[in-house]
Amino acid sequence: MSKSFSLGSVQVKLPPVERFGQFLQSRGKRITRQRQRIVETIFSHHDHFDAEELIEHLQELIAQRKVSRPTVYRTLGELVESGMLRKMVLGGRSVYEHEYGYPSHDHLYCQRCNKLIEFHSAELERIRDAVAGEHDFQVSSHRMFVTGLCAQCRRKR
Amino acid sequence: MSKSFSLGSVQVKLPPVERFGQFLQSRGKRITRQRQRIVETIFSHHDHFDAEELIEHLQELIAQRKVSRPTVYRTLGELVESGMLRKMVLGGRSVYEHEYGYPSHDHLYCQRCNKLIEFHSAELERIRDAVAGEHDFQVSSHRMFVTGLCAQCRRKR
DNA sequence: CTACTTGCAAATCATTTGCAGATGA
DNA sequence: TCATCTGCAAATGATTTGCAAGTAG
Numbered sequence: 001m002s003k004s005f006s007l008g009s010v011q012v013k014l015p016p017v018e019r020f021g022q023f024l025q026s027r028g029k030r031i032t033r034q035r036q037r038i039v040e041t042i043f044s045h046h047d048h049f050d051a052e053e054l055i056e057h058l059q060e061l062i063a064q065r066k067v068s069r070p071t072v073y074r075t076l077g078e079l080v081e082s083g084m085l086r087k088m089v090l091g092g093r094s095v096y097e098h099e100y101g102y103p104s105h106d107h108l109y110c111q112r113c114n115k116l117i118e119f120h121s122a123e124l125e126r127i128r129d130a131v132a133g134e135h136d137f138q139v140s141s142h143r144m145f146v147t148g149l150c151a152q153c154r155r156k157r
Numbered sequence: 158m159s160k161s162f163s164l165g166s167v168q169v170k171l172p173p174v175e176r177f178g179q180f181l182q183s184r185g186k187r188i189t190r191q192r193q194r195i196v197e198t199i200f201s202h203h204d205h206f207d208a209e210e211l212i213e214h215l216q217e218l219i220a221q222r223k224v225s226r227p228t229v230y231r232t233l234g235e236l237v238e239s240g241m242l243r244k245m246v247l248g249g250r251s252v253y254e255h256e257y258g259y260p261s262h263d264h265l266y267c268q269r270c271n272k273l274i275e276f277h278s279a280e281l282e283r284i285r286d287a288v289a290g291e292h293d294f295q296v297s298s299h300r301m302f303v304t305g306l307c308a309q310c311r312r313k314r
Numbered sequence: 315c316t317a318c319t320t321g322c323a324a325a326t327c328a329t330t331t332g333c334a335g336a337t338g339a
Numbered sequence: 340t341c342a343t344c345t346g347c348a349a350a351t352g353a354t355t356t357g358c359a360a361g362t363a364g
Contacts, residue, residue: 030338030343051328068346073329089246092354093328108294117292123284128303131276136308137265143302146285151293187318187363208353225321230354249329250353 013101016043016084023082034067038075042085048097048116051076088143106143110150112157117150170258173200173241180239191224195232199242205254205273208233245300263300267307269314274307 014022020039021031041057042049049057054072061067076096079085084100090109106124108117124144132139171179177196178188198214199206206214211229218224233253236242241257247266263281265274281301289296 028343032338032344034345065346070330070347071345074345108289108292110294111297117294119288119292121284121288124281124288127278127280127284128301131278131281132265132303132305135265135274135276136311137267137274137303138306138311139303140268140305142304144285144299145301146289146294146296146299148289148297149295154293154295185318189319189363191320222321227322227355228320231319 016040016100019100020079020082020084023084024078029078034071035075035078037061037067038072039079042079042096043098043101046098046102048095050093050095052093054096088145106145108146108148108150110153111147112149112153115150173197173257176257177236177239177241180241181235186235191228192232192235194218194224195229196236199236199253200255200258203255203259205252207250207252209250211253245302263302265303265305265307267310268304269306269310272307 013019017036017039020035024031024035038054038058042054051073054076055062055069058067058072062069076085076087080087080096084098085096086099088095088097103120105118105120108119109115110117125142128142129139170176174193174196177192181188181192195211195215199211208230211233212219212226215224215229219226233242233244237244237253241255242253243256245252245254248271260277262275262277265276266272267274282299285299286296
């Protein structure tokens, strides 16, 4: 029996915890309460976050020893491996964002207020593929990061 | 007397050490032998490098205590501030490349052999500006990073 | 002069690891 | 059962910092 399911002709995506479970099984890893709790917390709201912020959200569970700091780091790594989370480095710390269940996008980064604005451009991908083609390069993914000033910060100064 | 000079109508760029000297002066910082030696070493050949590799190149000077590890790090930071060096994070370590005296470009990164292939695309910048415009965002710079397999690695497997 | 710099040794600090006990399949 | 996990405490390792001595302007 397949783990994916559908309603009529509408493909329904698996909930993150399920999807991660598949990944774990495919690697001979185990589905543990800790990993489930961490994944649930991460995908309970769409946001960019770093390990420290995630750990804050898990405060209570950590206090009750239901989850520990090393396990959070270990699971973050597995989520990136699974392709469900995307990792980037901003000002020395690792920042994560949902890759699973969220459309691919790039960022405008305001260097004054540190805001991240998401955008998507099919044209950008077209050019990416054209350039890659010229180099006989096989694209797996890309990252476009534009630094500057957001609308608000431009006005303020 | 200006620090820039020209031959006929041809604008000649300042050598890196000079350019960095200007930057230092504009900040009330001092032009020291250490900073000069580090800048000379960095700009003596075009290449991507991390702090450790740079330190290897400075081996001799470090052994003679003409330059120290902390000063290398401090100077790298100043070079990035000055805009002469560009910093990126690759697999956990900071990698630097020349921004001064070298045309702007982006990268194709081979995830198998870790090769960095440079490319430039005016079209990419056009799209970048278009997207930024839609968000009333003022672009200061951008970084496009394409991950995948280079031509050689594609063939090998 | 004297404020900025440097080298040294020690400190940081996010992230990782060794291990013994716990647990999912 | 038993290989995989987890929490803990300790280790890492690249980068940073405090400080007394050195030096550019």
